[in-house]
Amino acid sequence: MMIPPYRRCACSVFLSIALTGCSEAPATNVERGRRLLSQYHCGTCHVIPGVNGANGTFAVPLESFGLRSYIAGHIPNSEEHLVRWVMEPASLIPGTLMPNMGVTPADARDIAAYLLQLR
Numbered sequence: 001m002m003i004p005p006y007r008r009c010a011c012s013v014f015l016s017i018a019l020t021g022c023s024e025a026p027a028t029n030v031e032r033g034r035r036l037l038s039q040y041h042c043g044t045c046h047v048i049p050g051v052n053g054a055n056g057t058f059a060v061p062l063e064s065f066g067l068r069s070y071i072a073g074h075i076p077n078s079e080e081h082l083v084r085w086v087m088e089p090a091s092l093i094p095g096t097l098m099p100n101m102g103v104t105p106a107d108a109r110d111i112a113a114y115l116l117q118l119r
């Protein structure tokens with residue numbers, strides 16, 4: 001069945017309002033975290049699902065990280081610990097091979113938000 005022209009028009013106006021609203025909304029922490037993971041080049045060492053270019057095999061893949069009980073096998077996986085790990089891994093595991101990447105506290109929170117929602 002044909003849709004009358006006036007109906008199609010109303011529909012596309014509604015759609016464009018919905019899409020504009022979407023692109024102007026502030027990015028969520030998770031979305032920002034995804035971009036930061038690629039900006040900080042975490043993917044040179046880690047495979048990280050959903051992050052551009054994150055296909056490094058030097059270190060463990062970070063897939064399903066939100067389901068992990070421990071960070072690096074020793075530190076209970078919580079938001080607080082993960083933020084600290086991302087900023088300064090050696091403060092939790094002295095001598096770890098993961099380098100300090102110079103991540104700021106605000107960036108580390110968003111990176112942790114992204115990693116913790118990976119299922």
Ligand code: HEC
Binds near residue numbers: 061
């Ligand atoms: C030079 C390579 C390298 C880079 C770059 C790197 N990491 Fe790592 N990462 C490691 C290594 C090695 C480990 C394992 C540490 C250990 O077991 O002591 C690790 C462990 C981790 C873990 C814990 C993984 C697990 O299975 O428990 C997380 C989370 C993590 N890295 C996040 C990041 C984030 C976020 C970045 C970017 C800010 C990053 N890494 C950049 C090498 C790297």
